[in-house]
Amino acid sequence: MLTIRKANRHDVCDAWDIRKTSVHAACAEYYPEATLSEWVDGTPTDKWASVVENDFYVAIYEELVVGTGMLTVGNGQIDAIFVRPSHMGLGIGRKMLQFLEALAGVHGVAAMRLDATLNAAAFYRRCGWAGDSISTYRSSRGLELACVPMTKHLTVRASVATSDDIRLVQDIRHKSEDG
Numbered sequence: 001m002l003t004i005r006k007a008n009r010h011d012v013c014d015a016w017d018i019r020k021t022s023v024h025a026a027c028a029e030y031y032p033e034a035t036l037s038e039w040v041d042g043t044p045t046d047k048w049a050s051v052v053e054n055d056f057y058v059a060i061y062e063e064l065v066v067g068t069g070m071l072t073v074g075n076g077q078i079d080a081i082f083v084r085p086s087h088m089g090l091g092i093g094r095k096m097l098q099f100l101e102a103l104a105g106v107h108g109v110a111a112m113r114l115d116a117t118l119n120a121a122a123f124y125r126r127c128g129w130a131g132d133s134i135s136t137y138r139s140s141r142g143l144e145l146a147c148v149p150m151t152k153h154l155t156v157r158a159s160v161a162t163s164d165d166i167r168l169v170q171d172i173r174h175k176s177e178d179g
Ligand SMILES: CC(C)(COP(=O)(O)OP(=O)(O)OC[C@H]1O[C@@H](n2cnc3c(N)ncnc32)[C@H](O)[C@@H]1OP(=O)(O)O)[C@@H](O)C(=O)NCCC(=O)NCCS
Pocket: 022, 023, 026, 027, 080, 081, 082, 083, 084, 087, 088, 089, 090, 091, 092, 093, 094, 095, 115, 116, 117, 119, 120, 122, 123, 124, 126, 127
C-alpha cells in the first residue's frame, strides 16, 4: 500500500537521490545533460535539507521512499514532484499530486500553480492541470530551465479527492494542531 507522510531529516538523502535519478531518467530527452547535472548533481546543501525537513511530503511503498512533493500554502505553489525511476508509471506521481491538492483545499487555497519540466507537462495535464506556454524557470542558484507554467482551480480538485486523501490530510492537520 502507498502511504504519504510529512518528511523528516532522515528522508533528506532519499529525497536527494530520487530528485537526481528521476531527473536524469525522465528529462534527458528534453534538456542538455550538462544542464540537468548542474541542476541536480552534487550533494544537498543545509538549506535544501531544511526545506525537505520542513516542507516536503514523501510517498512510501513497502518501506521505501518512492516519491516526493511539496506545497507552499501561501501561494498554492507545488514543487518537487519526483518519483523514483524504478517506480514510475505506477500512479505514485498522481497520488502525491492529489494529496497536495487535497492539503491545499484544507488550507483554503483556491488556485494552484506549478512550473512543469517539459517532459512532465503531459503528466500534469492527465492530472487535470492546464498550461501550454513555454517560460523560463530560474532556480535559487541562478540556473535557467525551460518550463511550462501550469494552473489548477480547486473546485475541479474537490470532485476527484478520494476519502483516503481527505482522511490523510485531516490526520496530518490534527497532528499539527496537537503539537
Ligand atoms: C513526471 C513524474 C512525476 C510522473 O510520475 P509517475 O508516478 O510516473 O506518473 P503516474 O504513474 O502517476 O501517471 C499518471 C498519469 O500520467 C501519465 N503520465 C505519466 N508520465 C507521463 C509523461 N511523461 N507523458 C505523458 N503522460 C504521462 C500516466 O500515463 C498516467 O496516465 P493515466 O491517466 O492514463 O493513468 C515522474 O515521471 C518523474 O518523477 N519525472 C522526473 C522528474 C520530473 O520531471 N518531475 C516534474 C518536475 S516539474
